[in-house]
Amino acid sequence: MANKILVFIEQRDGQIKKSSLEAAKVASDFATKLSGSAEALTIGNEISNLNSLGGYGIGKVTHLKNSDLANYSPSAYTELITKFVNDNGFDILFFGNTSLGKDLAPRLSAKIDAGLAMDCTALNFENGEIIATRPVYAGKAMADLKITSIKKIFSLRPNVFNPGTASGNKAEINLVNVEAPNLNVKVTDIKKAEGKLDVAEADIIVSGGRGLKGPEHFHLVEELASVLGAATGASRAAVDAGWRPHGEQVGQTGKTVSPTLYIALGISGAIQHLAGMRSSKYIVAINKDKDAPIFQVADYGIVGDLFEVVPVLTEEIKKIKS
Amino acid sequence: MKIAVCVSHVPDTAAKINIGSDGKTIDPNGVTYVVNPYDEFAIEEALKTKEKLGGETVAISLGSDANKETLRKALAMGIDNAVLLKDGGYRDSLSVAKALADEIKAQGAELVFFGKQSVDYDNSAVGQITAELLGYNCVSVAVSFALDGNKITCEREIEGGKEIVETTLPALITAQKGLNEPRYASLKGIMAAKKKEIAEKSPAAATNFTEVIAMKRPPSKQAGKILGSDATVVPELVRLLREEAKVI
Ligand SMILES: Cc1cc2nc3c(=O)[nH]c(=O)nc-3n(C[C@H](O)[C@H](O)[C@H](O)COP(=O)(O)OP(=O)(O)OC[C@H]3O[C@@H](n4cnc5c(N)ncnc54)[C@H](O)[C@@H]3O)c2cc1C
Numbered sequence A: 001m002a003n004k005i006l007v008f009i010e011q012r013d014g015q016i017k018k019s020s021l022e023a024a025k026v027a028s029d030f031a032t033k034l035s036g037s038a039e040a041l042t043i044g045n046e047i048s049n050l051n052s053l054g055g056y057g058i059g060k061v062t063h064l065k066n067s068d069l070a071n072y073s074p075s076a077y078t079e080l081i082t083k084f085v086n087d088n089g090f091d092i093l094f095f096g097n098t099s100l101g102k103d104l105a106p107r108l109s110a111k112i113d114a115g116l117a118m119d120c121t122a123l124n125f126e127n128g129e130i131i132a133t134r135p136v137y138a139g140k141a142m143a144d145l146k147i148t149s150i151k152k153i154f155s156l157r158p159n160v161f162n163p164g165t166a167s168g169n170k171a172e173i174n175l176v177n178v179e180a181p182n183l184n185v186k187v188t189d190i191k192k193a194e195g196k197l198d199v200a201e202a203d204i205i206v207s208g209g210r211g212l213k214g215p216e217h218f219h220l221v222e223e224l225a226s227v228l229g230a231a232t233g234a235s236r237a238a239v240d241a242g243w244r245p246h247g248e249q250v251g252q253t254g255k256t257v258s259p260t261l262y263i264a265l266g267i268s269g270a271i272q273h274l275a276g277m278r279s280s281k282y283i284v285a286i287n288k289d290k291d292a293p294i295f296q297v298a299d300y301g302i303v304g305d306l307f308e309v310v311p312v313l314t315e316e317i318k319k320i321k322s
Numbered sequence B: 001m002k003i004a005v006c007v008s009h010v011p012d013t014a015a016k017i018n019i020g021s022d023g024k025t026i027d028p029n030g031v032t033y034v035v036n037p038y039d040e041f042a043i044e045e046a047l048k049t050k051e052k053l054g055g056e057t058v059a060i061s062l063g064s065d066a067n068k069e070t071l072r073k074a075l076a077m078g079i080d081n082a083v084l085l086k087d088g089g090y091r092d093s094l095s096v097a098k099a100l101a102d103e104i105k106a107q108g109a110e111l112v113f114f115g116k117q118s119v120d121y122d123n124s125a126v127g128q129i130t131a132e133l134l135g136y137n138c139v140s141v142a143v144s145f146a147l148d149g150n151k152i153t154c155e156r157e158i159e160g161g162k163e164i165v166e167t168t169l170p171a172l173i174t175a176q177k178g179l180n181e182p183r184y185a186s187l188k189g190i191m192a193a194k195k196k197e198i199a200e201k202s203p204a205a206a207t208n209f210t211e212v213i214a215m216k217r218p219p220s221k222q223a224g225k226i227l228g229s230d231a232t233v234v235p236e237l238v239r240l241l242r243e244e245a246k247v248i
């Protein structure tokens, strides 16, 4: 079998997403293991630094360009990728499991009749086959999945696969201007949450729960996040009380996150909350109840009053950062 | 207009999950099953749309007899009709979507609501696949939905913001928390739902493209160190984060 591998490179505002670099590295590693080849495909208008994908083992990147494609369009992107995959005979596709990847990968699976493994957190190579591990039941179990169809699609959880440092190699860019894309489904505008880092993309998250007692105390969460360059998150209790926006909710019915550091302030650690953050690399909990379940997953805990501890923590970190 | 909503029947989010003796599925003993939380938003949006524009609503679920419980809940909330696509075995996203797409076509539904994700397999895939199989326009992870004549405007949640998405019917929308507040079933609704017939159909045989070869417990996380009970241990915490964890 040829094992032609394609990685889809996502751009926002013309910048390559970090999750795409992670996927690019995985794609080129599997190309080596399967004695195949890996190429990249991206869609958009102006996109910077595409040749840098060479540093992650990608030899050639095709850029399908049109000013109407600067923003995501599910219909246009699906049609263009389907055609590209069919014309060039790719068998294995990799996506980052971002909001865009989650939308797009399943559509491709329908279009090219490919088995699908979404939100993979590990890929192993056993007896010449890729075995995908993915969390199910909100991370309460892990499923090992084998794709049995010839065409295969893997979507990779962001922040889990380490792309390493880039080599100095440069990828060849194949620029293709596309005419009149299918804009049946079209993004007409993007409303950005002003200046805010999203929990799904952050390396460090500081989250607050009901222990904060009210929206007027969330400045404690924000100040700590700000000195750490972190995103702010919340428990569902804080979101349902109207203290924090929906977009900040971490957990089973919020966002699944796997940052390097997760700091939980006044969060009890209900099973649904743990489901969304237990795969964080390091977890810190500050809670005045020593029996709070959050301590069962925390690497470091302080059993104390957050109103006393958090300002000191913020000051201490400010000191070392300056 | 005919409006369809697809609902899955999943373990309660508070359920403890144990691995079954086959090592490939979960042990259903002691697990309560409920309507998939996101599908409640889908049901609510279907009901709201019907209240505004008229038409007929149908809930569809693929699974075993147990799924009737979830279909009854949809009926109790106010959905007009329910169809169970009866099939007990494993089906991957593509195979579920094929069965649902066939039924949506048979129903002649022009507008379809899904949840954004089933909290069992957590794929976030079946809605988008079904839409592509039907050739319907699709917006996933919608936190708002407006239909004006033939034109649909949705907001869709993305990292750090929202996309405003425009499309037209026929369409399939997948629901995210924030789309609406699902209503509670009234007592009258619950009584009426008990008497309603749930149509049973056999979907086309499964054609799976994936196979679960093992189901395992997640790697257990060791409870870590409790450093102390007040702000005096903060310097120690900061030191550990810098020197041991190397994360700040
Ligand atoms: C279907 C379903 C889905 C759900 N999905 C989610 C989800 O996605 N995300 C989520 O988070 N939850 C979810 N939940 C809710 C979950 O069950 C909990 O109710 C919720 O996580 C509790 O939030 P909390 O920890 O902020 O509040 P609480 O459980 O009330 O905990 C507050 C904590 O603050 C501590 N505290 C109080 N004062 C102080 C102080 N001064 N200093 C230090 N600590 C203090 C207390 O000891 C306590 O542990 C879901 C529930 C259901 C039924």
Ligand SMILES: Nc1ncnc2c1ncn2[C@@H]1O[C@H](COP(=O)(O)O)[C@@H](O)[C@H]1O
Pocket (backbone or CB within 6 Å): B006, B007, B008, B009, B036, B038, B039, B042, B060, B061, B062, B063, B093, B096, B100, B113, B114, B115, B116, B117, B118, B119, B121, B122, B123, B124, B125, B126, B127
């Ligand atoms: N067995 C099923 N029967 C009916 N609808 C389903 C089924 N499985 C998934 N769905 C729908 O597809 C959505 C996404 O599911 P998933 O892709 O499995 O995360 C769910 O929220 C449901 O609306």
